[in-house]
Amino acid sequence: MKLEETERLKIFKKFGADDAQAQELLRYSRSGVTGQCDPGAINDEPFVDTWKIYCAEAEEKGAFNVLKEYLPQLSFPIEEGISATEEYKDATLRGIPGCKANGVTLVRPESLTLDLYKSAAGRIPVLFTECREDFITLVRAMAGRNEPVAIPASMNACMVKGFNNWDRIARRRAAWEADAGSGQQVFHFSMIKDQKELYQDKFIILSDGGYSGVPASAFGLPEAEWKRLSVIIRREHECAHYLTQRVFGVSRNNMFDEIIADYAGITKALGRFNAEWFLRFVGLEDYPEYRNGARLENYMGKPPLSDGAFDVLKKMVYQSAKNLEAQPFSKRLAETETIIRLYRLSLEEIAENIGLT
16 A cells, blocks of 8 residues: 555654655655556567577677677767767668778677576576776667767666667568568558567666675675676666566666665675665765765756755665665565565655565
8 A cells, every 4th residue: 555645754754854855755756656567477578589699699700790780889989979970860760771891899899798688577688798998888889879978987787778779670671571462561660660669679788897886895805706796786786677667667767766676686696685785885884974976876866856855865775775684585586576566665665664574
C-alpha cells in the first residue's frame, strides 16, 4: 500500500526537513510504482538476435572489427561539430553509408570484448575494455554522437539506449525483399518507424576502473581484485536500471534509483549488501560529513534540491543503507524479485524501514 502524501511529509520532517524542504523532497521522491509487465514473462528484446550474429563474428574477427563494419558511428572520428554535418546525419539518422577511411581508432582494439550478458531483464550486449582511453572513445562515439563530450573520471559504465541500428534495418529489408511476391509492397523505413523495438538497440559499455572512482586502498584490496569486483558492481548496476526500465518503464537519474542499482551491484559482487561500501561510493563514508564532489551530488534532481533539502537527503540515504544492510535479504544475491520488491517502495519508506521486513 502506498503511503499517503501526509505520511510521506511526516517522514521527511522526521529527518529534519522544514515545510518547504519537505515539499521539495516530496517532489524529488515518489510513493512507489506499479509494474507495467510481469517480470516472469520478460524475454530477450528483438535486438538480441542481431547481436548474437555480431558476437559469433567477433570470435573470429575481433569485436572492434565487427562493430566497425556494422555500426556507422565507428566510421567517423571523434571531432567537435561532426554530428551537425550532413554526412554524419545521413549515416546515423538516414542509414546512408558515410566515410570509412577516417573512423574511430582505439589504443588497444584487440582488447575490446563483446558478450551477450544474461541479466535479470534478458540478455543485453556488453562491450568491455580495460583501456580507459578506449572506453572514453566508445562512449563518445556511441552515446555522444562522436563529439568530444566530457567523461567524468568516476564514470566507467554507460548504458546506451535508443541506438538506431541501420544494420538491423538493412537485414530486415533484405529478408523482406527475399520473401517478396511480385505484388508485394516495396520496403520503406516508414513501415517500421513507429515500432522502435525493431531497429533501436540497448547495450552497455564497461571499463575496469575503480567503482565510483574509489581506489582499491579504500577497502584494503589488491588492485586486480578491486578491478574485478568493480566490473561486477557496475555491470549489475546497469542491469538493475535495465530491469526497472523493462518492468516499470522507469529509470531515473535519482538517488532512489541509484540505491537500488548499487544494492544490486554490491550484493552480486559480495553476496551481501555492504553499507560501508555504498556510503563510500556516494561520498558519505565519514557521515555526517559529506565528501564534496562525490557521486551523491550528481543526483540533485531538476530543479536541484536546496542546500537544506540536500542535507536531509544525505540523512535519508545514510539510514537507507543501514536499513538495507540489516535485512535478511541483504545476504542474498541480487535476485530479480528482490530488486523489484525494493523498487516498489520509495526512498522515504526504505529510510523509515517501511516495507522491508
